[in-house]
Amino acid sequence: MSFLFEAGHRGCAGCCDAMVAKFVLMAAGEDCIIISPTGCLEVMTTPYPESSWGVPWIHSLFENAASVASGVEAGLKALGKFEKTKVIAMGGDGATLDIGIRGISGAFERGHDITYVCIDNEAYMNTGVQRSGATPFDASTTTSPAGSESFGNQRPKKDMPAILAAHGAPYIATCSLGYPKDLIKKVKKALDVEGPTYIHAHAPCTTGWGFDTSKTVEIAKLAVQTGLWPLYEMEDGEITSVKKIGKQKKPVEDYLRMQRRFKHLFTKEGGDEELKKIQVLADKNIVKFGLE
Amino acid sequence: MAVIRDLNKDKMDVVEGSYAVAHSVKVCKPNVISAYPITPQTHIVEDLSQFMADGEIPNCEYINVESEFSALSALVGSSAVGARCYSATTSQGLELMHEILFNVSGMRLPIVMTIANRAVSAPINIWNDQQDSISQRDTGWIQLYAEDLQEASDMTAQAFKIAEDKDVMLPAMACMDGFILSHVYEPMVLLEQDLVDEYLPTYAPEYTLDTKNPLTFGAFADPEIYTEFRYLQQKAMDNALPKIEEAANDFHKVFGRYYGGLVDEYETEDAEIILMAMGSVVGTIKDTIDGLRAKGVKVGLLKVRSFRPFPVEAIHNAIKNAKVVVAIDKNISLGLNEGALFTETKASLYNTNIDMPVIGRMIGHGGRDIPVSTIEKIVDEAANVMKSGISVESQYADLKEELL
Amino acid sequence: MKEIRIHGRGGQGSVTAAELLAVAAFEDGQFSQAFPAFGVERRGAPVQAFTRISDAPIRLRSQVYEPDYVIVQDPTLLEVVDVARGTKDTGVIIINSDFDPEEFDLKTNAKVMTVNATKVALDIIGRPIVNTVLLGAFAGATGEIQPDSIVRAVKERFPGKIGDKNSEALLEAYNQIRGDAL
Amino acid sequence: MSIRLGGVCEPGSTRVNKTGGWRTFRPVYDYDKCIKCKLCELLCPDMSVLEWENGYFQFDYDFCKGCGICANECPKNAISMVLEEK
Numbered sequence: 010m011s012f013l014f015e016a017g018h019r020g021c022a023g024c025c026d027a028m029v030a031k032f033v034l035m036a037a038g039e040d041c042i043i044i045s046p047t048g049c050l051e052v053m054t055t056p057y058p059e060s061s062w063g064v065p066w067i068h069s070l071f072e073n074a075a076s077v078a079s080g081v082e083a084g085l086k087a088l089g090k091f092e093k094t095k096v097i098a099m100g101g102d103g104a105t106l107d108i109g110i111r112g113i114s115g116a117f118e119r120g121h122d123i124t125y126v127c128i129d130n131e132a133y134m135n136t137g138v139q140r141s142g143a144t145p146f147d148a149s150t151t152t153s154p155a156g157s158e159s160f161g162n163q164r165p166k167k168d169m170p171a172i173l174a175a176h177g178a179p180y181i182a183t184c185s186l187g188y189p190k191d192l193i194k195k196v197k198k199a200l201d202v203e204g205p206t207y208i209h210a211h212a213p214c215t216t217g218w219g220f221d222t223s224k225t226v227e228i229a230k231l232a233v234q235t236g237l238w239p240l241y242e243m244e245d246g247e248i249t250s251v252k253k254i255g256k257q258k259k260p261v262e263d264y265l266r267m268q269r270r271f272k273h274l275f276t277k278e279g280g281d282e283e284l285k286k287i288q289v290l291a292d293k294n295i296v297k298f299g300l301e
Numbered sequence: 302m303a304v305i306r307d308l309n310k311d312k313m314d315v316v317e318g319s320y321a322v323a324h325s326v327k328v329c330k331p332n333v334i335s336a337y338p339i340t341p342q343t344h345i346v347e348d349l350s351q352f353m354a355d356g357e358i359p360n361c362e363y364i365n366v367e368s369e370f371s372a373l374s375a376l377v378g379s380s381a382v383g384a385r386c387y388s389a390t391t392s393q394g395l396e397l398m399h400e401i402l403f404n405v406s407g408m409r410l411p412i413v414m415t416i417a418n419r420a421v422s423a424p425i426n427i428w429n430d431q432q433d434s435i436s437q438r439d440t441g442w443i444q445l446y447a448e449d450l451q452e453a454s455d456m457t458a459q460a461f462k463i464a465e466d467k468d469v470m471l472p473a474m475a476c477m478d479g480f481i482l483s484h485v486y487e488p489m490v491l492l493e494q495d496l497v498d499e500y501l502p503t504y505a506p507e508y509t510l511d512t513k514n515p516l517t518f519g520a521f522a523d524p525e526i527y528t529e530f531r532y533l534q535q536k537a538m539d540n541a542l543p544k545i546e547e548a549a550n551d552f553h554k555v556f557g558r559y560y561g562g563l564v565d566e567y568e569t570e571d572a573e574i575i576l577m578a579m580g581s582v583v584g585t586i587k588d589t590i591d592g593l594r595a596k597g598v599k600v601g602l603l604k605v606r607s608f609r610p611f612p613v614e615a616i617h618n619a620i621k622n623a624k625v626v627v628a629i630d631k632n633i634s635l636g637l638n639e640g641a642l643f644t645e646t647k648a649s650l651y652n653t654n655i656d657m658p659v660i661g662r663m664i665g666h667g668g669r670d671i672p673v674s675t676i677e678k679i680v681d682e683a684a685n686v687m688k689s690g691i692s693v694e695s696q697y698a699d700l701k702e703e704l705l
Numbered sequence: 706m707k708e709i710r711i712h713g714r715g716g717q718g719s720v721t722a723a724e725l726l727a728v729a730a731f732e733d734g735q736f737s738q739a740f741p742a743f744g745v746e747r748r749g750a751p752v753q754a755f756t757r758i759s760d761a762p763i764r765l766r767s768q769v770y771e772p773d774y775v776i777v778q779d780p781t782l783l784e785v786v787d788v789a790r791g792t793k794d795t796g797v798i799i800i801n802s803d804f805d806p807e808e809f810d811l812k813t814n815a816k817v818m819t820v821n822a823t824k825v826a827l828d829i830i831g832r833p834i835v836n837t838v839l840l841g842a843f844a845g846a847t848g849e850i851q852p853d854s855i856v857r858a859v860k861e862r863f864p865g866k867i868g869d870k871n872s873e874a875l876l877e878a879y880n881q882i883r884g885d886a887l
Numbered sequence: 888m889s890i891r892l893g894g895v896c897e898p899g900s901t902r903v904n905k906t907g908g909w910r911t912f913r914p915v916y917d918y919d920k921c922i923k924c925k926l927c928e929l930l931c932p933d934m935s936v937l938e939w940e941n942g943y944f945q946f947d948y949d950f951c952k953g954c955g956i957c958a959n960e961c962p963k964n965a966i967s968m969v970l971e972e973k
Contacts, residue, residue: 015901016935017902017904018901019904023955042510058888058896058897059903059904060898064515065516065517066515066518067519070401077374077375080375083362083384084379087361111367116371215954222956223958225932227959409892749906
C-alpha cells in the first residue's frame with residue numbers, strides 16, 4: 010500500500026504526529042490541500058528542499074493555519090476549482106487551542122467549508138515540552154514542572170470541541186491514534202460534511218510524555234479505556250455517538266503510571282490524593298458522555 | 302516626463318478617495334478580497350462590500366476576517382492557489398500584520414494592499430502620517446506613495462502589474478494618506494475597465510497549490526540555504542526598479558495619465574533648494590513653490606513615489622545640482638531623531654561626490670495640518686543653510702514649544 | 706586553544722557532554738566554552754556540539770572547523786557524517802565502537818582511537834548512556850583534562866547514585882583507553 | 888540546485904533522507920505466527936512496512952527507526968525487536 014505521507018521525515022521514533030498525519034491522508038486521499046501551522050509535524054516533514062507531503066501543502070505561520078485555510082477555500086471557490094478538493098488545516102494543540110484560536114474562531118464563525126484536525130499531544134513538543142492549554146491536570150512539563158511545592162500543571166485541559174460546538178460547527182469528533190480505523194472513519198465524515206468541521210485527535214508523544222517508543226498506541230488506548238479521553242461525535246452541537254468503554258474500563262493509574270510526566274504522582278508525598286482527583290475527572294467524563 | 306493629468310471634465314466624477322480606490326480594485330478583477338475594518342480605510346472595504354453585494358465583482362470571494370492578522374493570512378492561502386488577492390489596512394492593523402508581511406514576501410506572493418496611512422499608537426491617533434508603512438520598510442514589500450486621488454486610484458492597477466511581474470513576484474503596498482486622500486472628494490477619472498483589461502494581464506503564477514501537481518510551500522530553510530532566499534528577494538526588489546518605471550509608462554500609453562515612475566520632479570531644473578517628500582503634502586508643496594518662484598526663490602520638489610525599492614539613482618540624478626536638499630518626513634525613527642526619507646537619502650549620498658548639505662524636517666505627525674506657511678518656513682531654513690551652513694540637521698518643523 | 710567537536714544523535718547527550726567538558730576544563734583551571742549546533746529535530750537526527758578550552762577567555766563564536774579532538778558517540782554516524790572533516794593532523798578521534806581503530810578508514814592523519822563506551826555504560830550505569838563515559842575516554846586519550854575534574858563536573862550535574870555510577874564508568878573508560886595507549 | 892520561486896519542494900522528497908541509522912533495535916518477522924492482519928503496515932509512523940510475497944510483509948530497514956510499535960501491537964507477537972549490531 011502506498012501512502013501520501015512519505016518516510017524520511019525527522020519525527021522521533023514512535024512519533025504520534027506522523028501517525029495521525031498518515032491516517033488523515035489515508036482518509037482524505039489525493040484530492041486535498043493541507044495547511045499546517047508551525048509545529049513538530051511541520052518542521053519534521055519539510056526541511057527544504059525536502060517534503061514528506063504527497064499532497065499540496067502550505068505552511069505560513071504558527072497562529073494562522075485556519076485563516077490560511079479560509080483563504081485557500083475562498084480562492085478555490087473564486088477560481089471555480091472547489092468541486093471535490095478538501096481543504097484541511099492540521100496542527101498541534103498549541104497552534105490550535107492557544108495561539109491560533111482567534112483564527113479558528115473566525116474561520117468557524119464565517120462557516121468556511123474546511124476541516125480542522127488538531128493533533129493533541131498535550132504540550133508544545135517541538136520547542137521542548139512546554140505547557141499548553143491542552144496539557145492535562147497534574148502533568149509535569151518544562152514550564153509547569155513538578156517540584157517540591159508543585160504537582161505540575163494545575164489547570165484542566167481546555168475543552169476545544171465544546172468551544173467549536175458553540176460556534177455552530179455542524180460536525181465535531183474526538184478520536185485517538187489508538188483507534189486508527191475510528192479516526193479514519195471520523196475524518197472521512199468530517200470531510201464530507203459541508204461547513205467548518207473539527208477533529209480532535211489524541212496523540213501520545215514518546216519524547217514529551219516519557220514512555221518507551223513502542224508504547225505510543227498502547228498508551229493512547231489506555232487514555233480512552235480510563236475515560237480520560239472520551240471518544241464521541243457531535244452533530245450540530247448534540248452528541249450523536251460515543252465509544253463505550255464498558256468492561257475494558259481501567260483505573261487512571263494504569264495510564265498515568267507508564268508516563269514520566271506523571272511520575273511525581275507515584276513518588277511524591279500526597280501523590281495518591283492527586284491520583285484520586287484525576288480518577289474523579291475520568292469518572293465525570295464517564296458520566297457526562299455515558300461511556301459505560 | 303512631467304505629470305500628465307486628464308482634466309477632461311466629462312470623463313470625471315467627484316468622488317471620495319476611498320470610493321475611487323475601491324472602484325479601481327473592482328476593475329482589476331480580484332479573486333479574493335480579505336480585509337478588516339479600521340479608520341480611515343473603512344470606506345474602501347465598505348464600497349467593495351457593496352460592489353460584491355451588487356454582483357459587480359464576478360469570480361471573487363470577500364472574506365470578513367476577524368482581525369488584520371487573518372486578513373493577510375487568508376490571502377497567503379488564496380494567493381498560493383493562484384487567486385489575485387487584495388486587502389486594505391492602516392496603522393494598528395498594519396502593525397498587527399508585521400509578522401505576516403515578512404512571510405508573504407518571503408513566500409513571494411504578489412498580494413496588493415492599500416494603506417490609508419495613519420499615525421501609530423500610543424498615543425492613539427486616527428489621523429494621517431506615514432509612521433505605519435515606513436516602519437514596515439524592511440518586510441520585503443514594494444511601497445508606492447500617491448500624491449492625490451487620481452494617482453492613488455490608478456496606482457492600484459500599477460501595483461498589481463508590478464507585483465505580479467514574473468521578474469518581481471513581490472507583494473506591494475499602495476499608500477495614500479489617511480483622511481487627506483481617503484476621505485476627500487474631488488473630481489477624478491475612475492479607472493476604465495476596458496483599459497485595465499488591456500493594461501493588466503490575468504494573474505497566472507508558475508507554482509500553485511494544485512492537487513494535480515502537489516507541491517510543498519513554506520518549508521523551513523536552515524543556515525545552509527536561508528541567505529540565498531533573502532538574496533533572491535533583494536534581486537526581485539532590484540528588478541522592481543525598472544518595472545515601476547515601465548508600469549508608469551505603460552499606464553500613460555494606455556490611459557494617458559502619468560504621475561512619475563520611481564520619482565517625479567517639479568521645478569527642479571534650476572532649483573537651488575530642493576524639497577523631497579512623499580504623499581499628499583506634495584500638492585501643498587507645489588503650490589508653495591509656485592508662490593515662492595514668483596518671488597524669485599529657486600526652489601523645486603522631488604516627489605519620491607517609490608520608497609521601496611528605494612530609488613537611489615533617480616534621487617541622485619534629481620538633486621545633484623541643488624545647493625541644499627530638505628527631506629520632509631511624516632515619520633520619525635526614535636533614538637535617531639530622523640525621518641526615514643532623510644536618513645536613507647543622506648546615507649545614500651555619503652560615498653558619492655554629491656556633497657551639498659542635506660537636512661531633515663519632520664512635519665504633519667498625527668494629522669497635524671501642513672499649511673503653506675509651514676513649507677515656506679522650511680524653505681527659509683533651507684535658504685539660511687545655503688548662506689551659513691547647517692545649524693540643525695534634523696528636527697520637527699511644526700513643533701509647539703509651548704506644549705513641552 | 707584546543708577545540709573539540711562531539712558528534713551524536715538527538716537524545717544521546719552530546720550537548721550535555723560538551724557542557725560537562727567545559728565545566729570540567731574550568732574545574733581544571735582553564736577557560737572554556739561549549740555550544741551546540743543542531744537542527745530543529747528532536748531525537749535521532751545527527752547533532753554536533755563543540756567545546757573550546759584555553760588558558761585565556763574565549764571570544765571566538767564560530768563553529769569548530771579544525772578540531773584538535775573529535776568524539777563520535779554513535780558509530781552509525783560515520784555513514785552519514787564526515788566526522789573527521791578538518792581534524793588537525795596532530796588531532797585524536799575517539800569513536801564509541803568495539804571495532805579496532807584500524808578497521809575505520811577515515812580520511813585523516815589524526816590518530817583514531819576506539820572504546821566500547823556502550824558496553825562500559827551498560828555494565829556500570831545499566832543504560833546505553835555514553836556521553837560521560839566518552840569524556841573519561843577523552844581524558845585518557847588526550848591528557849587535556851584531569852579525570853577527577855570530569856568526575857566533579859559529572860557529580861555536580863548528576864548528584865547521588867547516578868553521578869556515582871557515571872563517574873565510575875568514565876574512570877573505567879579513562880583506564881581502558883590509557884591501557885590501549887600504553 | 889537553485890531555489891525555485893518561494894522555495895517550493897517536490898512531494899515525498901524526504902525519501903532521500905534514510906533514517907534507518909537512527910535505530911538501536913530492529914524488528915524481525917516470525918512468518919509462522921503472522922496472520923497478515925496488516926496492523927503493522929497501518930501503524931508504522933515511518934511507512935517502513937512493505938508488502939512482500941503472498942500477503943506477508945517485510946521491513947524497509949532503510950527507513951525503520953526501530954520504535955517497536957509494530958512489535959508491541961502485533962496481536963500474534965509475530966514481530967520481535969533485535970539489538971542491532973553496529
